[in-house]
Amino acid sequence: MFKSLSVASVFFSLVVSGTLLAGPLGIGTTATDEVIAGWDIDVRPDGMGLPVGEGSVAAGEGLYEAKCASCHGLFGEGEGRWPVLSGGEGTLDTLHPEKTVGSYWPYASTLWDYIHRAMPYTAPQSLTDDETYSISAYILYLNDIVDDEFIANKETFARVKMPNEANFYVDNRPDAQNERCFKNCADPKLFEIVTTINGVTPTGHFKEDSGVAANHYEGNPSAASEVGTSNEISTTKIVFSDTAVLGEGVYDKACQACHSSGIAGAPKTGDKTAWVSRIEQGMDILNVHAINGYQGEDGVMPAKGGNMSLSNDDVINAVAFMVESSR
Numbered sequence: 001m002f003k004s005l006s007v008a009s010v011f012f013s014l015v016v017s018g019t020l021l022a023g024p025l026g027i028g029t030t031a032t033d034e035v036i037a038g039w040d041i042d043v044r045p046d047g048m049g050l051p052v053g054e055g056s057v058a059a060g061e062g063l064y065e066a067k068c069a070s071c072h073g074l075f076g077e078g079e080g081r082w083p084v085l086s087g088g089e090g091t092l093d094t095l096h097p098e099k100t101v102g103s104y105w106p107y108a109s110t111l112w113d114y115i116h117r118a119m120p121y122t123a124p125q126s127l128t129d130d131e132t133y134s135i136s137a138y139i140l141y142l143n144d145i146v147d148d149e150f151i152a153n154k155e156t157f158a159r160v161k162m163p164n165e166a167n168f169y170v171d172n173r174p175d176a177q178n179e180r181c182f183k184n185c186a187d188p189k190l191f192e193i194v195t196t197i198n199g200v201t202p203t204g205h206f207k208e209d210s211g212v213a214a215n216h217y218e219g220n221p222s223a224a225s226e227v228g229t230s231n232e233i234s235t236t237k238i239v240f241s242d243t244a245v246l247g248e249g250v251y252d253k254a255c256q257a258c259h260s261s262g263i264a265g266a267p268k269t270g271d272k273t274a275w276v277s278r279i280e281q282g283m284d285i286l287n288v289h290a291i292n293g294y295q296g297e298d299g300v301m302p303a304k305g306g307n308m309s310l311s312n313d314d315v316i317n318a319v320a321f322m323v324e325s326s327r
């Protein structure tokens with residue numbers, strides 16, 4: 001809705017005159033068709049949005065092993081605590097439901113969309129359409145939903161039926177249940193959070209100056225450390241070695257996704273307490289762990305952070321940057 005008539009008429013005159021001014025305030029730029037296409041990547045259950053291209057289960061196997069297995073396991077069983085992608089049939093109505101692509105997801109289109117949009121975790125949107133078809137086909141194959149001859153393309157993919165589809169229904173409730181308040185409304189500044197659900201609701205960001213990152217979960221204090229008030233590493237007083245200087249760019253690209261916030265048990269860069277005993281192991285061990293990956297007590301460090309395009313030296317440099325930031 002337009003706020004006032006005058007704003008509405010400015011819009012109107014822009015459209016009429018055909019000028020490509022960036023809105024009434026003259027800021028920003030007009031989205032081109034190309035820019036819009038970059039955002040318009042959703043794939044719908046009926047297959048709308050799937051691109052031209054194709055991929056096979058066989059091609060998917062090699063791609064999956066190279067780009068996905070370090071986190072999701074060779075057969076989709078999940079390394080450590082990374083998400084499981086296969087199995088779990090018949091467990092949904094038990095005490096320990098295992099929700100996987102095969103047991104839970106209602107539409108194959110979601111698999112294509114999700115992988116194309118978000119995976120691999122450390123390099124989202126790096127896969128080509130054909131690679132995405134192949135890897136999706138392979139994951140469907142791991143779940144016994146298609147056979148090993150399956151060729152995925154626009155037509156065949158849209159026809160795949162997922163085992164759990166029937167248990168989903170369209171939720172047409174309104175997004176907000178409450179009436180909107182227009183007069184005598186309570187002042188939001190006076191709202192107070194009196195309770196949170198243990199282990200579920202993030203609380204860190206509610207406490208001002210608490211020094212606890214927003215990923216601190218009540219009931220799981222080890223998820224965040226008490227060091228520093230932000231995720232930025234304080235680098236002001238550190239004189240970095242040449243190796244570490246080289247490593248900073250690699251770190252930003254391939255390691256900070258986990259190590260700047262400490263998700264999934266990753267030791268937070270800059271958190272001296274989290275690093276002291278790790279550093280005591282010596283650089284050689286740290287480097288081997290970072291290059292080959294390993295399962296520790298806090299979680300799984302995927303080989304090269306899941307980014308197999310890095311050279312060993314890239315990883316060694318990044319480790320130097322992390323260690324020198326954390327002493």
Ligand code: HEC
Binds near residue numbers: 068071083111
């Ligand atoms: C560095 C580890 C890592 C790598 C490598 C990786 N993933 Fe993931 N994957 C994750 C994480 C973490 C999540 C959960 C993300 C979330 O819930 O926000 C995830 C979620 C998924 C899911 C959704 C699982 C579910 O049931 O919700 C799929 C499907 C998936 N990944 C496929 C892939 C594919 C295909 C590749 C390779 C092209 C890949 N992943 C590579 C870490 C990884």
Ligand code: HEC
Binds near residue numbers: 254318
């Ligand atoms: C997907 C999340 C993730 C990414 C990305 C990631 N790490 Fe890790 N890393 C972890 C986790 C989790 C641990 C802790 C494992 C444990 O000790 O239980 C860890 C631990 C480490 C350690 C400590 C090893 C030790 O022996 O104590 C080093 C060094 C390390 N990572 C380096 C890196 C480098 C370098 C990169 C980027 C190239 C990187 N990590 C990317 C999750 C990640």
